[in-house]
Amino acid sequence: MYAYDTYDHAMVNARVAEFRDQVDRRMKGELTEEEFRPLRLMNGLYLQLHAYMLRVAIPYGTLSAGQMRKLAHVARKYDKGYGHFTTRQNIQYNWPKLSETPDILQELSDVEMHAIQTSGNCIRNVTTDQFAGAAADEVADPRPYAELIRQWSTFHPEFSFLPRKFKIAITGAAEDRAAVKWHDIGLVLKQNEAGEVGFEVLAGGGMGRTPVIAKSMREFLPISDMLSYLEAMLRVYNEQGRRDNKYKARIKILVDAMGIDEYRRQVDAEWEKIRHVPIDVPEEEVARIKAFFAPPPLPVLADAATEVDELENANFVFKAWLANNTGAHKVPGHAHVTISLKPHGGIPGDATDEQMDLVADLADAYSQSEIRVSHEQNLILPHVAKSDLPALWSKLDEAGLGTPNAGLLTDIIACPGLDYCSLANTRSIPIAQTITERFDDIKRLMDIGPLKIKISGCINSCGHHHAGHIGILGVDRRGEENYQLLLGGSGAEDASKAAILGPGFNEAGIVDAVEKVVAVYLGEREDDETFLSAYRRLGPDVFKEAVYGTD
Amino acid sequence: MVLINLTGIQPTGFTLLADDVQPKEGENVAVSVERLLAEDSAFFDTAGGVGAVITTGTPYADLDAIAGKLAFAVIEFPAFGDGRGFSLAVRLRKDFGFKGEIRATGPVIPDQALFLLRAGFDTVDVTSERKTAFEAALSRFPGFYQSDFGGQTSIAHARHTVGHTIGHSGEGHRKAS
Amino acid sequence: MAKKITGPQLILANRLDDGRAVFLTATGTWSNAAADAAVADNEAELDTLMTVAQAADLANFVVSVTPVAADTSNGVTAPAHIKFAMQARGPSVRADLGYQVSPNWEQ
Ligand code: SF4
Numbered sequence: 001m002y003a004y005d006t007y008d009h010a011m012v013n014a015r016v017a018e019f020r021d022q023v024d025r026r027m028k029g030e031l032t033e034e035e036f037r038p039l040r041l042m043n044g045l046y047l048q049l050h051a052y053m054l055r056v057a058i059p060y061g062t063l064s065a066g067q068m069r070k071l072a073h074v075a076r077k078y079d080k081g082y083g084h085f086t087t088r089q090n091i092q093y094n095w096p097k098l099s100e101t102p103d104i105l106q107e108l109s110d111v112e113m114h115a116i117q118t119s120g121n122c123i124r125n126v127t128t129d130q131f132a133g134a135a136a137d138e139v140a141d142p143r144p145y146a147e148l149i150r151q152w153s154t155f156h157p158e159f160s161f162l163p164r165k166f167k168i169a170i171t172g173a174a175e176d177r178a179a180v181k182w183h184d185i186g187l188v189l190k191q192n193e194a195g196e197v198g199f200e201v202l203a204g205g206g207m208g209r210t211p212v213i214a215k216s217m218r219e220f221l222p223i224s225d226m227l228s229y230l231e232a233m234l235r236v237y238n239e240q241g242r243r244d245n246k247y248k249a250r251i252k253i254l255v256d257a258m259g260i261d262e263y264r265r266q267v268d269a270e271w272e273k274i275r276h277v278p279i280d281v282p283e284e285e286v287a288r289i290k291a292f293f294a295p296p297p298l299p300v301l302a303d304a305a306t307e308v309d310e311l312e313n314a315n316f317v318f319k320a321w322l323a324n325n326t327g328a329h330k331v332p333g334h335a336h337v338t339i340s341l342k343p344h345g346g347i348p349g350d351a352t353d354e355q356m357d358l359v360a361d362l363a364d365a366y367s368q369s370e371i372r373v374s375h376e377q378n379l380i381l382p383h384v385a386k387s388d389l390p391a392l393w394s395k396l397d398e399a400g401l402g403t404p405n406a407g408l409l410t411d412i413i414a415c416p417g418l419d420y421c422s423l424a425n426t427r428s429i430p431i432a433q434t435i436t437e438r439f440d441d442i443k444r445l446m447d448i449g450p451l452k453i454k455i456s457g458c459i460n461s462c463g464h465h466h467a468g469h470i471g472i473l474g475v476d477r478r479g480e481e482n483y484q485l486l487l488g489g490s491g492a493e494d495a496s497k498a499a500i501l502g503p504g505f506n507e508a509g510i511v512d513a514v515e516k517v518v519a520v521y522l523g524e525r526e527d528d529e530t531f532l533s534a535y536r537r538l539g540p541d542v543f544k545e546a547v548y549g550t551d
Numbered sequence: 552m553v554l555i556n557l558t559g560i561q562p563t564g565f566t567l568l569a570d571d572v573q574p575k576e577g578e579n580v581a582v583s584v585e586r587l588l589a590e591d592s593a594f595f596d597t598a599g600g601v602g603a604v605i606t607t608g609t610p611y612a613d614l615d616a617i618a619g620k621l622a623f624a625v626i627e628f629p630a631f632g633d634g635r636g637f638s639l640a641v642r643l644r645k646d647f648g649f650k651g652e653i654r655a656t657g658p659v660i661p662d663q664a665l666f667l668l669r670a671g672f673d674t675v676d677v678t679s680e681r682k683t684a685f686e687a688a689l690s691r692f693p694g695f696y697q698s699d700f701g702g703q704t705s706i707a708h709a710r711h712t713v714g715h716t717i718g719h720s721g722e723g724h725r726k727a728s
Numbered sequence: 729m730a731k732k733i734t735g736p737q738l739i740l741a742n743r744l745d746d747g748r749a750v751f752l753t754a755t756g757t758w759s760n761a762a763a764d765a766a767v768a769d770n771e772a773e774l775d776t777l778m779t780v781a782q783a784a785d786l787a788n789f790v791v792s793v794t795p796v797a798a799d800t801s802n803g804v805t806a807p808a809h810i811k812f813a814m815q816a817r818g819p820s821v822r823a824d825l826g827y828q829v830s831p832n833w834e835q
Binding site for chain 3: 029051097480
């Protein structure tokens, strides 16, 4: 993975020193809250319901074991012993003190981490496929390009005060695990007929009040044109994106208003002016960055391992974990492993300092010291030898990290909701907890098959409910928590918007409704049809009838 | 108000001209974009240097028409978060090769000092209590990932240039001429 | 003048340093417990409380000073709206870590 040189270090350290000075001026009263607020937000520090919240960037979801240990240390020393991994592949601490934040950021800087671009109307940290560099189905590793975009966008002189936040996602595989179509810009690495690698470019996706699926800008953009094309896209948006209404300021609204063809025309016209001016990055630099992401030296091993077969036959839970939480690796004899942060009855995405330390140790022992964070709020060990899987699983299982539910109904995305978030209408976490307790049977879950439930505590949609096979949205109904049920969304390559099924429910009602929806699916499915395909074939009516009765 | 000089340019002294006031002979004046577009050659012959007060809502297309006539430009930020001002400056420098002074006015914040410099601004008009913070902010960062109009090449280039160090020389866009 | 009020109000803020939700008491101090909150029953009383609260804001002790509807129906003062009630109670999850453990958490 990428390693800082003196330039990167100097920049992040300068940022910490700057923030230390700003915090100091705030504590002394030299800065008012009004003046300080935008400054702290630019450093990932929010004021939530009960305390400050610090959002730390995990660029494109890649972490080293050493970095994970530092995250554990911060949780222990400055917080209450845990952290929350988010749908943007970041980590949030729920209880830092303002006066200690500069120290936290300095400690993070020591391990090449920061909180830059985790808030504010800038290009936010780029997200990608959690299996990047490991997945067997990958055209190319997206991370070198994500790192290039990270550097290009950091403190960009022109694009740091955009109409609204701006999210870019990039994937290198045909199976979209990064929800690229739900981003302001989505990049999909592809090979053209000539065998060259480039990007399909998508624009104008986003969730929130107005969910929109991104549209295609260009079928194929050569890699060398990536930054100049992004620059043209951002410049047109920066000039013309609305600034009068923050709910209409995202690029999706602009693209919708002018039409994708007109946006493309304007971007192309802008691009013509700048594409031949070399933008910033010499070829040696691209090569330097790429070298950091060279595949790890994994030996080719036999695909079958006797240790695995034996335990698989003897232990059903291990067998389920193998089926659900491990996947095909580029190098034979290896797998990528998903560590579920969704224990039944637990808080989706939360990990304690001890669990973080353990994952770091396991990464050292079994996965080339590499860890990934997925947008589905799980952790990944990307490079594990198959023969190590039994030992790895038993260590995870002992620490409460062995839940074999990746991709199943209880692998729920949930935002922090009203338990922490000051923008929330309702709580999200307790809904996830009750659903996972209701479905606490791995055989039943495997029978139900792939089913993604996504819960947001308000329309800001951090819990991606628009993209849930089953989505749940919290609304405020006259001061009471109320939950809307949505069906049929997808965040994958077949992206679709979930539709509201009918009137909302209270806390107990929404869980019953989910159970009824699942029962309809089990009764109606054909052959090995998934929930999503069954819903697409059946339409909402049968579900509506089961949930609300007939009349 | 005080003027922060980002690039070491000789700041332009000028009069901000109301729309119904005529320039004196040889006087440097700043006028609205609309007026600049409407005035005839007599106006330009009378005035000394003519600059435009460019609001952040000014369409880029208007720059096409005025860039050639400008001696200097004042870009007015209605709020520090209105990033269109940065793009306008970049465009003047990049698309039109504009070499004159670009000044920022409005509630820009000290922490934007280097952003302004890098986007091509020379000077900033700020309230006097912000002067110290503005000047401190100018020396905060040793380098950036983008080549810029303050005369600094990007870290990406510095990494591959033997003996290259980074830091703002202060007169990038003019030195290049 | 404070805006017109339709029922009893209390004043909620966050402490500047740790962000902790705090309530203005009748003696002008800030308490972690909503039960200690001073209740304003009319605009004049709310004005008086807001003056005290805003002074604490100016003194950089608290931020985000907000008057909110109070519920006094059970004999114990609490914010009426669920969102502000959550601020008084702490998260409903991880009860082992929130305010529930110690009402005077890091006083
Ligand atoms: S979706 Fe709403 S409630 Fe949930 S974290 Fe985002 S802003 Fe907060």
